[in-house]
Amino acid sequence: MEMLMIIVVLFAPLVGGLAAYLLRHKGILLSVAGVAISFVVSLYLCISGGTIERSFHWLPNYPLNMLADRVALVLITLVALVSMLVHIFSLEYMKGDDGKNRYFLKLGFFTFSMIGLLLADHLILLFIFWELVGLASYLLIGFWYRKKGVPSAARMAFMVNRIADVALLAGILLLSNNILNISEFKSVWLFLPSILIAIGAFGKSAQLPFSGWLTKAMVGPTPVSALIHAATMVAAGVYLLFRVSPFIHPSALMVVALVGTFTALYGGVCALMQHDLKKILAYSTVSQLGYMVMGIGVGAQTASLFHLFTHAFFKAGLFLGAGAIIHFMHQATKEDTQDMRKMGGLRKQLPWTYLTFIMCAMALAGIPLFSGFMSKEGIIIAGWIWASNIGTWAYLVPDIALITVFLTALYVGRMVMLVFWGENRVKDLISKFSETFTLKIPLIVLSVGSLWFFYNWNPIAHVTWFDSFLGNEAIPSSDIVSLMVTFLSLLMTATGLVLGFSFFKPNSAYSQSYVHMADNRFPILLNGFHLTSLYQLFGIGIERLSVLTFQMDRKVVDGAVHLAGIGGVVISKVFALVDRFIIDGPINLIGYISGVTGKLLASFSARDIQTQFAWLLVGIILILSWILFF
Amino acid sequence: MSEEQLPYYLYFAALLFSSGVFVVLTKRASIFVLMGVELMLNGANIVLAVFSQYDPNLRGQVLAIFAIVLTVCEVSIALAILLNIYRKTKASNLDELTKVGN
Numbered sequence: 001m002e003m004l005m006i007i008v009v010l011f012a013p014l015v016g017g018l019a020a021y022l023l024r025h026k027g028i029l030l031s032v033a034g035v036a037i038s039f040v041v042s043l044y045l046c047i048s049g050g051t052i053e054r055s056f057h058w059l060p061n062y063p064l065n066m067l068a069d070r071v072a073l074v075l076i077t078l079v080a081l082v083s084m085l086v087h088i089f090s091l092e093y094m095k096g097d098d099g100k101n102r103y104f105l106k107l108g109f110f111t112f113s114m115i116g117l118l119l120a121d122h123l124i125l126l127f128i129f130w131e132l133v134g135l136a137s138y139l140l141i142g143f144w145y146r147k148k149g150v151p152s153a154a155r156m157a158f159m160v161n162r163i164a165d166v167a168l169l170a171g172i173l174l175l176s177n178n179i180l181n182i183s184e185f186k187s188v189w190l191f192l193p194s195i196l197i198a199i200g201a202f203g204k205s206a207q208l209p210f211s212g213w214l215t216k217a218m219v220g221p222t223p224v225s226a227l228i229h230a231a232t233m234v235a236a237g238v239y240l241l242f243r244v245s246p247f248i249h250p251s252a253l254m255v256v257a258l259v260g261t262f263t264a265l266y267g268g269v270c271a272l273m274q275h276d277l278k279k280i281l282a283y284s285t286v287s288q289l290g291y292m293v294m295g296i297g298v299g300a301q302t303a304s305l306f307h308l309f310t311h312a313f314f315k316a317g318l319f320l321g322a323g324a325i326i327h328f329m330h331q332a333t334k335e336d337t338q339d340m341r342k343m344g345g346l347r348k349q350l351p352w353t354y355l356t357f358i359m360c361a362m363a364l365a366g367i368p369l370f371s372g373f374m375s376k377e378g379i380i381i382a383g384w385i386w387a388s389n390i391g392t393w394a395y396l397v398p399d400i401a402l403i404t405v406f407l408t409a410l411y412v413g414r415m416v417m418l419v420f421w422g423e424n425r426v427k428d429l430i431s432k433f434s435e436t437f438t439l440k441i442p443l444i445v446l447s448v449g450s451l452w453f454f455y456n457w458n459p460i461a462h463v464t465w466f467d468s469f470l471g472n473e474a475i476p477s478s479d480i481v482s483l484m485v486t487f488l489s490l491l492m493t494a495t496g497l498v499l500g501f502s503f504f505k506p507n508s509a510y511s512q513s514y515v516h517m518a519d520n521r522f523p524i525l526l527n528g529f530h531l532t533s534l535y536q537l538f539g540i541g542i543e544r545l546s547v548l549t550f551q552m553d554r555k556v557v558d559g560a561v562h563l564a565g566i567g568g569v570v571i572s573k574v575f576a577l578v579d580r581f582i583i584d585g586p587i588n589l590i591g592y593i594s595g596v597t598g599k600l601l602a603s604f605s606a607r608d609i610q611t612q613f614a615w616l617l618v619g620i621i622l623i624l625s626w627i628l629f630f
Numbered sequence: 631m632s633e634e635q636l637p638y639y640l641y642f643a644a645l646l647f648s649s650g651v652f653v654v655l656t657k658r659a660s661i662f663v664l665m666g667v668e669l670m671l672n673g674a675n676i677v678l679a680v681f682s683q684y685d686p687n688l689r690g691q692v693l694a695i696f697a698i699v700l701t702v703c704e705v706s707i708a709l710a711i712l713l714n715i716y717r718k719t720k721a722s723n724l725d726e727l728t729k730v731g732n
Contacts, residue, residue: 608725610663614655 002052005041006068009076010115012038013083017108021101031104032087035111039080042115046073053121053183065181067121071305075118075239078309079232082316083111085442086227089320092438093223093327103143103221110136114232118239123172123180126240130168130204133236134161137228141220153216160213160535164203171196185247194252197244198259205237205289207263212531214286218278218338222326225278226319230285231312238292238308242301257297257386261397264290268407270529272414273522276338277322280415283528284364285315287404291379294397300382307375310363310450314372317360317446324353324439325419340418341515347420352435354420356447363450365412366405366493371450373489376405381485388481398485406492413500418514422506425515639680647673658723660712664705671701 016034020027045052049070055063068076087107094100113132120126142154172180174193201207206214217229228234241248241256248256267287274280288311295304322338328350329337347354363370366377380401387394504510524530646669653666675694682690716722 610655610724617651617655 002045002050003054005045006052006054006066006119009038009042009045009080010112010119012041013080013108013111013115015108017105017112020104020108024101028091028100028104031108032084032091034108035080035084035087038111038115039077039084042073042077042080046070046077055181058124063122063181064125065121065183066119066125067181067183068119069183071242072118074309075235075305076115078312079111079114079118082231082312082446083107083114083227085316085445086223086320088438089226089323089442090221090223092436093323094221099143103140106136106139106143107224107227110140110228110233114236117236121181121183123175123182126182127165127169127172130200130236130240131165133233134158134165134204137161137217137233140224140228141217143221143224144219147219150219153219156532156535157213157217159539160210161203164200164210167196167203168200171198171200182243185244187247189247189249191249191251194247194249195255198241198248198252198256201237201240202259202293203237204240205234205293206286207237207259207290207293208266209531209534211263211266211286212528212535215279215282215528216532218276218282222278222319222323225282226316226323229282230315230319234285234289235292235308235312238289238296238304241293241296242305245296245299245301253297253299254390255297257294257383257397260290260292260294260297261383261400262290263287264294264404265400265407266290266529268404268411270525271411272407273525275340275517275526277325277340277343277415277419278319278338280411281315281318281322284318284408284411287408288315288364291376291401291404294401295379295382298379298383298386298397300379300386303375303378303382306455307372307379310371310375310455313446313449314360314363314370317356317443317450318364320442320446321353321357321360324350324435324443327439328353340415341517342425343419344425344511344514345421345423350435352440353443356443357420358416359447360450361412361416365409365497366489367497368490369452371452371455374452374455377482377486377489380405380489381482384481384485402485402488402492405489406496409493409496410500413497414504417500417504417506418511422511636680640677643673643676643680645673646670646676649673658725660715660722660724660727663724664708664712668701668705671697 012034013031014034016031016037019034020031023030045068051070052068053065055065058064087104090100090103090107094103097103110133113129113136117126117129117133120129138154138158141157142151144150145154171193174196175189203210214229214234218225220229245253264287267283267285267290271280271283271287274283288307292304292307292311295301295307325343325346326336326338328346329335329342332349333342359370363372366373380398383398383401384395387396387398502508527533650666650669650671650673653669654663657663657666675697678690678694678697682688682692682694712722715727719727721727
């Protein structure tokens with residue numbers, strides 16, 4: 001029965017997507033229904049608790065395990081919920097698009113792959129779904145494949161992920177024993193496979209140096225960004241790290257912590273000066289994923305997972321809010337724009353979006369009473385305790401995390417001010433736009449999910465039901481540390497928000513001149529430290545190297561082969577000469593001699609009787625001479 | 631006949647024999663070849679007759695007379711054969727007589 005339920009959870013979204021693709025208009029609702037079924041069943045499984053473990057044989061005596069423990073079930077429920085909300089949102093968002101059947105098929109396919117990834121216990125099985133998820137991401141990024149720049153962006157996102165996936169596969173193969181089920185591991189791995197698997201996770205979770213693909217991925221439809229590039233798929237790396245963190249080599253774990261920390265800072269800095277609304281959110285996602293990875297690295301696994309959970313809600317809410325804004329801008333200005341220079345004063349036109357956006361943004365900034373505060377506190381406190389155990393330099397990690405809290409508050413404040421406050425920077429907007437039900441419902445659900453009371457009645461606690469539900473003990477923290485971190489973090493948030501408000505408030509100099517702000521201000525921040533150019537350089541380098549090796553191949557290897565061929569011909573000619581004159585010569589000579597002898601002898605007996613008689617006479621004379629003279 | 635005269639008899643016999651050989655080897659016509667053979671036989675008979683001077687029983691001369699008689703017979707038979715061959719094939723040259731029987 002449970003197995004049947006798991007199968008339903010796994011395949012319902014895919015079946016729904018197929019129905020949407022095959023049945024055209026009627027089928028789209030079926031795809032929503034498929035995900036809804038998946039959500040309801042997984043919620044039931046989650047509440048009823050218990051661990052479901054099944055293994056099926058891929059090859060004889062090579063079982064692939066699927067494990068649906070509480071962690072997996074909670075995340076599956078989350079994925080199904082966000083996916084369902086995104087499906088509902090897309091009903092309105094993709095209304096006028098010709099390819100919407102294809103779109104819903106891809107969404108269903110993605111949901112299926114993601115649930116499969118969460119269910120997999122065997123690393124190879126996990127890798128298969130990992131790749132399927134990457135493929136779905138590629139397909140959805142390139143959904144509007146006729147638009148300029150979209151295919152190349154999709155390709156870049158895909159290729160950067162592949163490079164990391166090679167590392168992941170290499171890591172899995174390096175483990176090299178028959179047991180690859182995560183739940184059956186006993187001992188700590190060596191450094192190399194640990195770091196390779198971590199690199200695979202970095203790729204999927206857009207950590208440095210792979211962060212560039214996530215901003216490129218923003219050319220896809222915005223609901224897709226909400227589902228894949230904010231809430232679920234990018235969290236797959238964190239999930240993998242969470243599952244394998246007990247076995248990762250301690251040094252590799254330290255690398256994970258540092259990479260996460262610097263990625264958090266990188267995302268925060270880059271988000272500061274973006275003009276593109278979705279790019280701010282993308283860099284913010286990079287930053288938040290950095291927090292999660294850092295949390296894994298410092299040993300706050302449950303806190304990381306909790307942050308993943310809360311982040312999925314508020315970031316999906318933010319992206320869907322951005323989607324509503326873009327939808328509105330599209331209808332108002334008849335062009336696709338995500339540029340904040342053309343927005344402003346949208347709180348009048350989009351009141352519901354404004355409200356929910358503010359709630360999610362507060363959660364992202366880490367204000368008490370919202371979920372983001374609780375989960376972020378847990379990670380930073382754990383980082384502080386970890387640093388106190390490691391040494392002085394390790395305080396870098398929580399310090400940078402606190403700086404990033406400040407940056408987060410700053411860019412959130414800027415974003416909200418520039419998008420919603422003040423006056424419209426484009427004058428000829430249509431005034432009539434109704435936020436339809438299908439747009440509102442997901443926004444409301446996600447923003448309410450970002451409130452504190454779902455997790456703990458105490459709004460500043462960082463210990464929630466999540467810890468006890470997952471059966472993990474919360475990290476014991478001294479009250480002084482947690483109080484201090486909470487205080488510092490609140491200070492940072494408040495400073496950031498106040499600064500953000502004073503810099504970017506509607507009457508400030510920045511806001512006044514913002515419409516005309518040129519693209520080339522802060523080019524380094526705008527381009528995310530040119531990370532994508534770095535990838536291109538890498539690609540060009542690889543291309544050069546291949547050209548070089550090709551030349552090498554043609555000149556050196558082919559030359560050697562040709563030389564060997566010519567040498568072979570020369571040698572055979574020499575041998576032929578030797579054969580003809582030295583070996584054939586004597587034989588021919590012998591033949592010639594016997595021929596001459598034969599002719600000579602034949603001439604004795606040939607012709608006529610008189611010649612024969614003459615020779616007879618010669619013979620007799622010779623015999624007689626022999627007798628007489630010897 | 632003294633001992634000193636003996637080589638001259640033998641020279642004569644050798645000359646006769648050599649003449650016979652020469653005729654046998656050079657002439658094409660079968661009749662000439664037969665005559666050459668006769669010359670050779672006469673050379674041989676002379677040698678028999680000469681050496682029988684040293685034999686009191688004269689066995690060599692007897693043998694020579696026997697040889698002459700045999701030669702007569704041989705010549706008569708050979709002539710008959712050659713005549714018959716000529717009648718049959720119209721050929722008298724030895725080179726042309728390459729077939730046995732019909």
